Amino acid sequence: MEKSPKPTDAELAILRVLWQRGPSTVKQVQQVLEATKKAGYTTVLKFMQIMVEKGLVTRDESPFAHVYQARVPREQTQRTLVADLLERAFEGSTSRLLLQALATKKATPEELAEIRKILKNHERGIQ
Amino acid sequence: MEKSPKPTDAELAILRVLWQRGPSTVKQVQQVLEATKKAGYTTVLKFMQIMVEKGLVTRDESPFAHVYQARVPREQTQRTLVADLLERAFEGSTSRLLLQALATKKATPEELAEIRKILKNHERGIQ
DNA sequence: TAAAGTCAACGAATATTTTCGTAATGAATA
DNA sequence: TATTCATTACGAAAATATTCGTTGACTTTA
Numbered sequence: 001m002e003k004s005p006k007p008t009d010a011e012l013a014i015l016r017v018l019w020q021r022g023p024s025t026v027k028q029v030q031q032v033l034e035a036t037k038k039a040g041y042t043t044v045l046k047f048m049q050i051m052v053e054k055g056l057v058t059r060d061e062s063p064f065a066h067v068y069q070a071r072v073p074r075e076q077t078q079r080t081l082v083a084d085l086l087e088r089a090f091e092g093s094t095s096r097l098l099l100q101a102l103a104t105k106k107a108t109p110e111e112l113a114e115i116r117k118i119l120k121n122h123e124r125g126i127q
Numbered sequence: 128m129e130k131s132p133k134p135t136d137a138e139l140a141i142l143r144v145l146w147q148r149g150p151s152t153v154k155q156v157q158q159v160l161e162a163t164k165k166a167g168y169t170t171v172l173k174f175m176q177i178m179v180e181k182g183l184v185t186r187d188e189s190p191f192a193h194v195y196q197a198r199v200p201r202e203q204t205q206r207t208l209v210a211d212l213l214e215r216a217f218e219g220s221t222s223r224l225l226l227q228a229l230a231t232k233k234a235t236p237e238e239l240a241e242i243r244k245i246l247k248n249h250e251r252g253i254q
Numbered sequence: 255t256a257a258a259g260t261c262a263a264c265g266a267a268t269a270t271t272t273t274c275g276t277a278a279t280g281a282a283t284a
Numbered sequence: 285t286a287t288t289c290a291t292t293a294c295g296a297a298a299a300t301a302t303t304c305g306t307t308g309a310c311t312t313t314a
Contacts, residue, residue, distance in 0.1 A: 008271060012215055026291080043273050045292070050271095064281075065291065075227065081216050082224060083231040088139055089208050094228050095241035097209060100202060101221045102249050104210040112250060114222035119246070122229050123239060135301060153261080170303050172262070177301095191311075192261065257314075262307105269302070278293070284286085 006080055007056060010047050013037065015077065018057065018070040025065040133207055134183060134199075137174050140164065142204065145184065145197040152192040 007015060017032045018024060030044040048068050051057045060067040082097075090096045098115075107115065134142060144159045145151060157171040175195055178184045187194040209224075217223045225242075234242070 009215065010272065016216075016218075039272095040274065041291090042275075046273075046294095047271095049293080075230075078216055078223070078227045079231045081212060082228045085208060085212055086228060086232060088136065089143075089205050091143075092232065093238070094225075094232060094234050095238050095245055096205070097228055098221075098225055098242055099245050100205045101209045101213060101224055102245070103202075104206045105213060105219065105221060107221050107249075111220070111222050112246070115225055115246060118222055118226050118229070119239070119242060122234075137302065166302095167304060168261085169305075173264095173303075174301095176263080255314105257312100259312080260310085262309080264305105264307080266305085267303080270300080272299070273297080275296085276294085279291080280289105281291100282287100282289075284288090 005054060005056075006084060007051075007077065010039075011051055011054075011056060012077075012081075014044065014047055014051065015056065015070050015072070015074075018068065019074045023060070023067045023069040025067055027065065029068070132181060132183075133211060134178075134204065137166075138178055138181075138183060139204075139208075141171065141174055141178065142183065142197050142199070142201075145195065146201045150187070150194045150196040152194055154192070156195070 013033060013036075014029055017029045021028065021032070026041065026045045026048055029048070030039060030041050033039045033044060048057060048059075052059050052068075056070070056072055057068045058071050060069070086092055086094065086097055090100075140160060140163075141156055144156045148155065148159070153168065153172045153175055156175070157166060157168050160166045160171060175184060175186075179186050179195075183197070183199055184195045185198050187196070213219055213221065213224060217227075
């Protein structure tokens with residue numbers, strides 16, 4: 001079983017791009033990131049090298065441009081992060097977490113429907 | 128309106144003690160923390176001094192032992208943290224957040240009932 | 255008043271995260 | 285082959301977070 005270390009902010013931002021785009025070169029990732037954060041090429045490269053060492057991504061050393069790929073699944077990382085926040089800030093209470101999540105961000109009716117569905121599925125699973 | 132900077136891990140651990148115990152001295156906080164983390168007295172003191180500077184806590188400079196108190200409300204801090212996580216890891220999707228939260232931690236029937244209640248209240252508020 | 259104890263202040267040391275300058279490599283091309 | 289271009293490698297610098305040793309102030313008590 002793999003350990004899934006908690007990625008830093010910068011690492012998570014890179015993972016998000018890889019999850020969304022699939023395997024990408026440093027340049028491709030950097031171009032996406034420079035829109036929001038202003039991260040230079042070597043900065044992004046450095047992080048991706050660190051992430052290879054940590055096992056967060058794999059690198060395909062293709063002839064010219066190396067192609068990187070997320071090694072940790074999105075959902076697993078999300079679970080790690082939300083479990084961490086639950087413990088650190090909510091004393092483990094999922095209901096409190098949801099309460100504050102809804103308080104900061106008005107969910108659309110579609111989101112609410114989705115939440116109800118998740119809840120229903122979860123209850124069925126528990127029976 | 129106050130800004131509510133995201134507390135670091137160590138700062139959040141101290142805030143949790145203050146939220147739970149109410150106004151406390153450094154020693155009292157340190158005694159609670161050394162059970163879980165092994166934080167020395169001066170370490171805790173240093174953080175609490177930093178937190179005064181950042182405006183996270185206030186200090187009552189009583190005759191002998193200074194008494195510290197959380198200045199940021201628990202719920203506001205929780206909202207800041209969950210909003211941050213929503214953006215950084217869930218593309219803003221509250222339903223995804225809940226899904227993964229339920230996936231990591233089996234909610235008790237009471238928790239589920241609580242969650243349903245929160246959802247119902249929230250829907251009523253939206254109408 | 256002296257000694258011992260308690261606590262805060264200060265600053266240094268360490269660790270971690272983030273950023274980027276510069277050099278090296280290898281391919282394409284003039 | 286020499287030059288240019290795109291990319292990676294290396295390592296240092298800067299920023300931030302964490303930890304703690306030491307000093308000094310004040311209180312109590314012997």
